[in-house]
Amino acid sequence: METPDALCMACAKVDLFSLFNGPRYFPRDGYDNKISVSLGTLADVYANVSCPLCRLIKHDLYSTGDGFLWATKDDYVDPSKVQVTVRPVRADCKEEMRYLDEKTRDKVATILEVCLSPLEGLSAKETDLVWHHQRGDGIQLLSPDSVDPARPLLNGYRATTIANSLDLLQMWMNTCVESHTLQSQRGTGSRPYFHGAAVEYGIRVIDVEHRTIMERNPEEIEYAALSYVWSTNSAEDAGAMLQDQAMAKAEATQGSSSTLPQKIPKVVEDAVFVCKKLAIPYLWVDRYCIDQSDRVRMASEIEGMGYRYHYAKLTLIAGSGPASDNESEIGLLPVSGSGGMEELQRVETVQERKYITSLPSIRTQLHGSPWIQRSWTMQEGQLSNRCAFFGNYDVSFLCGLGHWRESLHSGPYAHEAEIPDIEMECEGYCMLSWLSWQRVKHWKFEDYTSLLMSYTPRKMSFESDKLNAITGCLNFITEMKGVHFIYGLPATDFHYALLWTGGYDRSREGFPSWSWAGWHCLQQNHLVYPLQNGTCSLEEDEHGNLQTVGPIDRDIELQGLFISLTEAPHLTNKCSQRFANIYFPSYKTNTLLTITSEIAHFSLDILPSPSKPEDWYKKSRHLKVPYDFDSTSTPSDKISWDLNSEYRTPFERLRLRDDYNNVHTYHYPRWYDHWPPFTINLPQTLRGETIAWLLKQGVELIMIVEIELLSGDKSLKPFHLVLCLVLDRRGDVAKRCGMCCLPKEFWDKSRPQMGSITLG
Structure with a gap:
């Protein structure tokens, strides 16, 4: 029998198996009291070619994935000034699927994660390189002979052919x-989609x-x-x-x-x-x-x-x-x-x-x-x-x-x-995952918006497929939850669905502007949405038209950036709400949407930056509004833009001004400044001609939802907000080009008037 190579002095001091059958770390368990063992410097590990544990660590760091240690091949840090440690973590720490049952999680094997930390004598850049090093993929017990019997799940195995x-x-x-x-029949196995669905x-x-x-x-x-x-x-x-x-x-x-x-x-x-x-x-x-x-x-x-x-x-x-x-x-x-x-x-x-x-x-x-x-x-x-x-x-x-x-x-x-003694149910993030939009049978708006946040940043070859590529998911929601969709927006809670926002820059041909599908969107999301089922909806009449039905005033529990605090994002609250009247003539063949509500006119001010940031030209792939541009002092006839270029909207320099010269100062939403919050959620990037129009002609805002806090957690400060759409009225049919949230007090100062607008 061949005698195994001897461990080096640092590795010989470690009872390696005890790291695999003892306590271990998992991200959700917090970062305190982490178990870790030092094995010397990176130079020591690299030099100890006869030590089997050092060989494992060296292979883990250098031979898997990209094949080199640092972020780029040009980066280099003196290995004698880099500390090598190992820490035990649960083997599903990095995996796509994680077991839900606590007893099952206890049976998951341990993986030894190799970590690097900087020692004294490194420069700031070198220290940053070490701290931000992407760790290796870890070391495991080899199954089936060397595993811990108490932790049989997800042990190391050799991929061969x-x-x-x-x-x-x-x-x-x-x-x-x-x-x-059998487990599927109980609702925990392969999921029963599309029950009895007819296939044409x-x-x-x-x-x-x-x-x-x-x-x-x-x-x-x-x-x-x-x-x-x-x-x-x-x-x-x-x-x-x-x-x-x-x-x-x-x-x-x-x-x-x-x-x-x-x-x-x-x-x-x-x-x-x-x-x-x-x-x-x-x-x-x-x-x-x-x-x-x-x-x-x-x-x-x-x-x-x-x-x-x-x-x-x-x-x-x-x-x-x-x-x-x-x-x-x-x-x-x-x-x-x-x-x-x-x-x-x-x-x-x-x-x-x-x-x-x-x-x-x-x-x-x-x-x-x-x-x-x-x-x-x-x-x-x-x-x-x-x-x-x-x-x-x-x-x-x-x-x-x-x-x-x-x-x-x-x-x-x-x-x-047969798997009678273990609960195999998992959660995940990318596919076959524990997402409630798939599992929960009743309608939840937050499931819809989380689905779109995952979908909208993705790329496609043909822009005309923007809705086609998610139709299967929307059909599933329709069949299982009874909610129908209009150009990607749910008929239930349609008003809140209209208030999507995110990083979007230009319109997409073939889709209405009021749908997220009508814009090239970096990531769609909703800043405010209802938690309870069905607060407002559109229903079809005998002529195939859709219009607002049901009460427009009721108490509602809401969730969102404007009504939650960062340390307690799920506060229970009761709000009153008032909706705009919405009407679709023959919505199955017509994309025009008519909104009857309060309308106010505003202009947009862009102030100069106090000083030129050193990296102002690096922050975006797009061209930016010049840092010293000041729309309040530049005559409107002197404003000139490259209409074919896109400009990053300088949010921190925006001011909204109504026709009566009331100016509302921009500040960050939520908990950063004071209450009530305000932000004008225009697209993060706008074409030059759109910015020019905003500055010269002004914008119209149409109220979609008005919400007021009635009661809630004591730490939740009172608010009374108006959620609006920003409208481009230059054509025969208005176009949605943003969403805005205003304090009701400021909205009232603008003296809004009732009116109807048709959006295309």
């Missing part, structure tokens, strides 16, 4: 299908054995769905799709079947290979299974995209590799063929137990993947019942109750059919 990955994936899927059915058409699927495309009933077959990112050249993709489908139709072999083209993108070829290995007979891929030549059916297919992923036995997610212009080079599998992946991890024997370096978490792989950045992929992941995520390093399987990775082994809980 694609063949082994697919064998494990088959077992994980079988475990889910066989073990989670069957679906076209690829027969992976015969490589033909045929139509089938999705409820009668087993198929996998592919979720992947198209190449960055969307025009080429669209042309290639139409060409592929034309070739498939030309090579039709029988009846409604057609032949898959001989040359297909590598990601699709890999998906066909995986389906064969998993004994899944059919594969659904949008590129070949949505008929682009039939516009009527294509519209129906897009409307039903959520159903495609719901009915799939498994969704295959291509999460590896950066986006590429050459789609044929992007694959599904992390390593082509049956090549090995052993070099990514290191195994060492320390004090008679085997340890292994970890691979980047699924969360790290997700956020480093182009898949997480695309609009369509959000609903593809969240509406699936089971997902196989093929990352850069290993393969993961996620369902409503399970989370398995090749490099995180869970012993008998990973592969046995």
